[in-house]
Amino acid sequence: xxxxxxxxxPVAFQNPDIRNDHIVTAEDPRQERILVIKLSAxxxxxxxxxxxxxxxxxHPDAHITVLTTRPYVDLMKASGFFDSIAIDRRPKLxxxxxxxxxxxxxxxxxxxxxxxxxxxxxxxFYYKLFWPxxxxxxxxxxxxxxxxxxxxxxxxxxxxxxxxxxxxxAGIKDVPAPYISxxxxxxxxxxxxxxxxxxxxxxxxxRPAKRWPAERFGLLAKKLADYRLTPVLIGTDSEADVLNxxxxxxxxxxxxxxxxxxxxxxxxxARSVLAIGNDTxxxxxAAAAGAPSVVLFSRESDPKRCxxxxxxxxxxxxxxxxxxxxxxVNRVMDVIRExxxxxx
Numbered sequence: 001x002x003x004x005x006x007x008x009x010p011v012a013f014q015n016p017d018i019r020n021d022h023i024v025t026a027e028d029p030r031q032e033r034i035l036v037i038k039l040s041a042x043x044x045x046x047x048x049x050x051x052x053x054x055x056x057x058x059h060p061d062a063h064i065t066v067l068t069t070r071p072y073v074d075l076m077k078a079s080g081f082f083d084s085i086a087i088d089r090r091p092k093l094x095x096x097x098x099x100x101x102x103x104x105x106x107x108x109x110x111x112x113x114x115x116x117x118x119x120x121x122x123x124x125f126y127y128k129l130f131w132p133x134x135x136x137x138x139x140x141x142x143x144x145x146x147x148x149x150x151x152x153x154x155x156x157x158x159x160x161x162x163x164x165x166x167x168x169x170a171g172i173k174d175v176p177a178p179y180i181s182x183x184x185x186x187x188x189x190x191x192x193x194x195x196x197x198x199x200x201x202x203x204x205x206x207r208p209a210k211r212w213p214a215e216r217f218g219l220l221a222k223k224l225a226d227y228r229l230t231p232v233l234i235g236t237d238s239e240a241d242v243l244n245x246x247x248x249x250x251x252x253x254x255x256x257x258x259x260x261x262x263x264x265x266x267x268x269x270a271r272s273v274l275a276i277g278n279d280t281x282x283x284x285x286a287a288a289a290g291a292p293s294v295v296l297f298s299r300e301s302d303p304k305r306c307x308x309x310x311x312x313x314x315x316x317x318x319x320x321x322x323x324x325x326x327x328x329v330n331r332v333m334d335v336i337r338e339x340x341x342x343x344x
Contacts, residue, residue: 032062035111035136037126038072039088039118042262042281043306044159045072046288048117049079049178051163055115056081058172065109075180075262090122103129115170116140117163119149139170147171158305177311180288182267190268192254196230197336198269198286199253200277201246202239209300211278212324214242218249219329220276225252227342232268234260234282265289274340276332278324284308287316292339294332298324 036055038048045068056064066082069090076085086105091098106129116123119141127135127142138145141154149166151157157165164175187194201217203210221231231253235243240257247255260268265282266289269275275286276294279301287293287308297303297320310316317335321327336342 033111034062034064035114036066037116043284046284047159050176052081054175111136113137178288180266182263185267195273196232198272198275200282202235203278203280214245218246221250221253
């Protein structure tokens, strides 16, 4: 498959080595074929890892394809739950050729069942692309689908609980907590000394109210360093202003701006003593990787519906302040001291 092909239409990446215990060929007409749809965003993709595991367990001998977007290919591949991955370019209706290519992918996949974990207007439209003709069984909210999730409270449920409820309606009862395992990582490669705290101070640029001020993170990093904990900063190049400000305030911090992919974050989180950050995708990765986590929420999002969840009870501590500019460093440090059993 060429790069050009991948960019022009949804293309299934065949990954026979993903499941070393069960290698099958897609050409077997007797094999059940399943499609899972999860397009974005990072936090939601991480929260869907438990449902992915449940779907694989419910269909152990099936050929399962996941339809996602390009940023999440590595996460999907590393999960081990899928036999192939298809990239969705999310075409607009006016992009007729690409819509038709998507339609061919869906119709030619010969899917027996589709689990729509995106449950958006877009994926509802994808259900319509099977018309006319025989439609697969479909778990989701598309009008007329075979296994509708019709719970009137679905919009008020936490994402994990909503997925579990949807899958229960489709006959899958046991949905585990999300889990992500990154590869073995060499801390020396990043210049990190243990013990360290992973700090995620960024967030969606179009939602600044979800960010605790950089200066507060800087003061927090200095307090952590006083306890001989290395503050490790992660984020993208677009968050340079925040990361550099913290770095300037706390010279003992280790700034990994632009150096950590999703799986690197999982690996670092698993080795950290704590992860702390705003309500942002990397904090979902940290919690799913097993890091004790502290997540900061403002009125811009509701932790009852979208907070990260760890493997153990109380693995994630939520601190919520309507306006994060009013959240003090001392209040955050009090929670961290309790989580890490630190004494002055």
